[in-house]
Amino acid sequence: PPPNPPGGISQTMRGCCMLYNVIETGVFNKLEQNYPREKLEAIGGLRTPLRGLYDTQPDDEWERAWRISEVLLGKIKEKSTELRAPMVIAGAPEWRTLVPDEWAKEVASARLDSGRLTIAAPTDQLGQIAGRLDVPYINLLPPLQAATATGDGPFYFDFDKHWNPRGHVVAAHDVRVGVAWVATDALEQRVDAVLFAFEHLQEVAAVVEQGAAD
Numbered sequence: 711p712p713p714n715p716p717g718g719i720s721q722t723m724r725g726c727c728m729l730y731n732v733i734e735t736g737v738f739n740k741l742e743q744n745y746p747r748e749k750l751e752a753i754g755g756l757r758t759p760l761r762g763l764y765d766t767q768p769d770d771e772w773e774r775a776w777r778i779s780e781v782l783l784g785k786i787k788e789k790s791t792e793l794r795a796p797m798v799i800a801g802a803p804e805w806r807t808l809v810p811d812e813w814a815k816e817v818a819s820a821r822l823d824s825g826r827l828t829i830a831a832p833t834d835q836l837g838q839i840a841g842r843l844d845v846p847y848i849n850l851l852p853p854l855q856a857a858t859a860t861g862d863g864p865f866y867f868d869f870d871k872h873w874n875p876r877g878h879v880v881a882a883h884d885v886r887v888g889v890a891w892v893a894t895d896a897l898e899q900r901v902d903a904v905l906f907a908f909e910h911l912q913e914v915a916a917v918v919e920q921g922a923a924d
Contacts, residue, residue: 720771760806760817764827768835780839787843799840800848800885801833802873805866807851808858848888850881 723730762772783799790797806813807829814822821827828834833851840847854865857880865877873881 761819761821761827764813764817764829764831765821766826766828766831766834776835776839779836780842783839783845784843787845796846798846798848798885798889799836800881800888801836801850802881803829803833803851803854805871808854808863808865846888846891848885850884853884854880 762768762770765772768776787797806816810829813829817827819827830851833849837847837849854877857863857865862876862880865873865880867874
């Protein structure tokens with residue numbers, strides 16, 4: 711079913727207050743040089759955006775956001791199918807997932823204590839969406855965690871927390887492996903289809919030849 715229309719105080723503020731939009735979308739954060747911790751963002755009502763993002767039982771705006779994401783990815787799949795271009799989804803974790811202590815401090819709440827918040831929640835959510843859409847999924851959280859454990863990091867720039875060159879190397883390796891697997895699988899399916907068609911044609915040719923002989 712389609713998501714419920716947005717409502718509540720957050721939606722009201724978005725429609726009337728430019729400053730609220732500047733804060734919520736993260737533009738305010740970009741003005742500082744030490745990468746603020748998003749305390750002023752207001753996505754998800756009174757809950758911080760991080761708690762909503764890492765919630766294994768998302769509700770409110772986060773449930774709606776995930777459902778919208780699934781609809782949009784479904785549209786992308788329809789287009790890729792139309793173009794006969796295989797689609798792959800890659801889940802890229804944010805920097806906090808590689809610093810568990812920092813992550814736990816930022817999302818500290820009763821939900822964390824109960825186990826409802828987990829580092830893998832967003833990448834798992836994306837994987838579930840990919841599964842429902844029958845789209846191959848590459849989860850980049852495990853390889854980045856493994857590389858961090860071996861001391862190869864850091865993998866994110868200090869300021870804006872996007873991947874640095876090391877992060878891109880780790881991600882590119884696993885994306886390449888995943889895409890190669892998808893390409894190989896697609897090629898095998900096409901080969902199987904060609905072989906099936908060839909065998910069918912052989913059967914048809916045999917029947918025609920038999921009919922001509924009779």
